[in-house]
Amino acid sequence: MWAYIVRRIIATIPVMxxxxxxxxxxxxxxxxxxxxxxxxxxxxxxxxxxxxASLGLDRxxxxxxxxxxxxxxxxxxxxxxFTNLPVxxxxxxxxxxxxxxxxxxxxxxISIAIPMGVIAAWKNGTWIDRAVMGFAVFGFSVPVFVxxxxxxxxxxxxxxxxxxxxxxxxxxxxxPFIENLILxxxxxxxxxxxLIARITRATxxxxxxxxxxxxxxxxxxxxxxxxxxxxxxxxxxxxxxVIGIGIALLIGGAVVTESVFAIPGLGRLVVDAxxxxxxxxxxxxxxxxxxxxxxxxxxxxxxxxxxxxxxRY
Amino acid sequence: xxxxxxxxxxxxxxxxxxxxxxxxxxxxxxxxxxxxxHPTIALxxxxxxxxxxxxxxAPLLWTTDPQALAPARRVRPxxxxxxxxxxxxxxxxxxxxxYGARISLIVGVSVAILSSLxxxxxxxxxxxxxILDAIIMRIMDxxxxxxPILLAIALMALTRASVQNVIIAITIAEIxxxxxxxxxxxxxxREQPYVEAAIAAGTSTPxxxxxxxxxxxxxxxxxxxxxxxxxAMITEAILSFIGAGTPPIIPSWGNIMAEGRALWxxxxxxxxxxxxxxxVTVLAVNLLGDGLRDALDPRLAKRL
Numbered sequence: 001m002w003a004y005i006v007r008r009i010i011a012t013i014p015v016m017x018x019x020x021x022x023x024x025x026x027x028x029x030x031x032x033x034x035x036x037x038x039x040x041x042x043x044x045x046x047x048x049x050x051x052x053a054s055l056g057l058d059r060x061x062x063x064x065x066x067x068x069x070x071x072x073x074x075x076x077x078x079x080x081x082f083t084n085l086p087v088x089x090x091x092x093x094x095x096x097x098x099x100x101x102x103x104x105x106x107x108x109x110i111s112i113a114i115p116m117g118v119i120a121a122w123k124n125g126t127w128i129d130r131a132v133m134g135f136a137v138f139g140f141s142v143p144v145f146v147x148x149x150x151x152x153x154x155x156x157x158x159x160x161x162x163x164x165x166x167x168x169x170x171x172x173x174x175x176p177f178i179e180n181l182i183l184x185x186x187x188x189x190x191x192x193x194x195l196i197a198r199i200t201r202a203t204x205x206x207x208x209x210x211x212x213x214x215x216x217x218x219x220x221x222x223x224x225x226x227x228x229x230x231x232x233x234x235x236x237x238x239x240x241x242v243i244g245i246g247i248a249l250l251i252g253g254a255v256v257t258e259s260v261f262a263i264p265g266l267g268r269l270v271v272d273a274x275x276x277x278x279x280x281x282x283x284x285x286x287x288x289x290x291x292x293x294x295x296x297x298x299x300x301x302x303x304x305x306x307x308x309x310x311x312r313y
Numbered sequence: 314x315x316x317x318x319x320x321x322x323x324x325x326x327x328x329x330x331x332x333x334x335x336x337x338x339x340x341x342x343x344x345x346x347x348x349x350x351h352p353t354i355a356l357x358x359x360x361x362x363x364x365x366x367x368x369x370x371a372p373l374l375w376t377t378d379p380q381a382l383a384p385a386r387r388v389r390p391x392x393x394x395x396x397x398x399x400x401x402x403x404x405x406x407x408x409x410x411x412y413g414a415r416i417s418l419i420v421g422v423s424v425a426i427l428s429s430l431x432x433x434x435x436x437x438x439x440x441x442x443x444i445l446d447a448i449i450m451r452i453m454d455x456x457x458x459x460x461p462i463l464l465a466i467a468l469m470a471l472t473r474a475s476v477q478n479v480i481i482a483i484t485i486a487e488i489x490x491x492x493x494x495x496x497x498x499x500x501x502x503r504e505q506p507y508v509e510a511a512i513a514a515g516t517s518t519p520x521x522x523x524x525x526x527x528x529x530x531x532x533x534x535x536x537x538x539x540x541x542x543x544x545a546m547i548t549e550a551i552l553s554f555i556g557a558g559t560p561p562i563i564p565s566w567g568n569i570m571a572e573g574r575a576l577w578x579x580x581x582x583x584x585x586x587x588x589x590x591x592x593v594t595v596l597a598v599n600l601l602g603d604g605l606r607d608a609l610d611p612r613l614a615k616r617l
Binding site (some may be wrong): 023026248249 | 460
């Protein structure tokens with residue numbers, strides 16, 4: 001098992017290298033000359049050239065990549081063109097709301113989607129099953145900002161149950177914190193819920209046809225025991241895989257959700273950065289999100305060995 | 314094949330009903346049978362056709378110039394004159410939404426076709442040339458670890474806002490998934506006895522690709538292309554919504570919503586109508602994809 005874990009960790013290195021190369025190239029080919037920007041309007045071509053040399057911008061691609069990578073590994077993501085602040089600092093200031101949104105969405109989605117999928121598989125072919133599948137198709141089709149506005153309109157503007165937008169940190173109390181995050185989390189989670197519910201239903205339907213499930217039923221295990229002990233436990237691997245892959249959807253959706261609900265997180269940071277063409281910030285956020293995504297999927301891969309002891313590779 | 318024998322042969326239970334339908338035109342009978350057998354495809358296709366119709370004939374559908382400014386009638390609620398109301402610049406939201414169908418469909422279909430072609434090519438190379446496989450797949454893995462919307466955002470930040478660049482950015486973000494799919498199909502087909510037999514018989518590689526491999530990738534690729542079309546339309550709307558997509562001058566659904574955003578608490582209809590059309594279109598294309606998948610691969614349909 002240790003050999004598998006080590007092999008799996010080593011396998012993420014080329015993936016991260018490709019991500020890093022891609023993200024670096026983004027800044028490399030980005031239009032606009034940082035040296036010219038720093039030099040200002042009055043500068044002569046010689047001045048610009050001198051600044052370029054002092055910044056090391058005249059050196060070959062691979063050497064610059066190496067240097068950039070070394071800085072990134074030490075936590076230095078460069079300096080924002082717009083605010084002149086270190087990108088790592090700007091990310092640190094904005095990471096909490098995004099993290100909170102993601103965690104709440106993840107918990108909410110999993111706790112809604114898995115029971116939905118299990119019930120749909122159990123009541124296969126009935127109206128409950130059809131309703132769940134119908135919801136899944138809708139979840140895939142209605143974009144996250146549409147769901148967001150719809151929810152905000154109904155539950156915040158019309159019914160006035162929840163705040164329209166904004167964010168309260170958890171240190172100001174759990175209730176205001178969660179009150180602000182319910183609507184964004186439901187909006188962001190709708191695609192994710194659809195995805196997880198669908199795969200849960202499909203896998204459960206397969207598992208429930210297995211001989212050991214019939215044996216369990218025959219020896220008198222209650223339906224809850226069959227579904228959750230014999231069923232869900234054996235369906236865990238595909239479900240967990242999809243939860244991991246779906247985090248990409250969650251990250252992409254968070255960018256939009258934060259704009260709809262005015263949450264001052266990393267999504268807003270990247271949207272503002274696009275409008276200002278602040279490439280180092282875009283680069284930093286993309287790199288961070290990709291790193292988190294790869295890391296989470298690595299953890300899930302390692303979790304396989306716990307969920308299914310037969311997996312040894 | 315005459316429609317009568319065709320239907321009876323496939324579906325014996327339908328045979329007695331043919332007598333009832335005898336007087337009706339044959340075409341109607343066929344359509345009805347199709348709808349009964351594939352309701353999802355029929356619904357998806359029907360709705361998609363409506364949207365395509367709107368996109369093509371937008372100028373004829375009682376629309377006015379979608380760009381025409383009229384500050385005097387800003388932010389009017391929906392009425393007999395302005396079916397979907399007017400936005401903060403007095404532009405007719407109905408006309409803008411009708412013209413918006415063009416952008417969504419152009420982007421969705423272009424991305425679906427381009428990423429399928431590119432993915433087909435890359436997947437074929439990867440599946441056939443083992444030395445390339447490892448390298449290509451590591452690159453695809455890397456690209457897949459960047460969430461697609463962020464990848465598209467990053468690419469859009471590099472270029473000027475235009476419909477063409479939006480298409481290219483979303484296509485690049487979609488290529489890795491198609492390549493993986495095609496490669497998987499190619500690898501499993503290569504193990505098939507008939508392909509092994511063709512190799513043993515000395516058939517040339519191009520001939521094996523065109524005769525045996527390519528036709529078998531088309532079904533899963535078509536299904537995938539449909540889903541890509543749907544997700545590309547959402548991505549385009551998201552990019553436009555956050556200001557990194559189609560130039561604001563062009564009325565795309567994402568742009569209309571982005572402009573209505575500031576006013577959505579007082580004039581929710583500006584956001585609501587493009588949102589409705591976008592959702593219905595994506596739903597239609599997704600239904601089409603679901604239906605096609607069930608029809609083309611019954612084994613998979615049972616699993617999902």
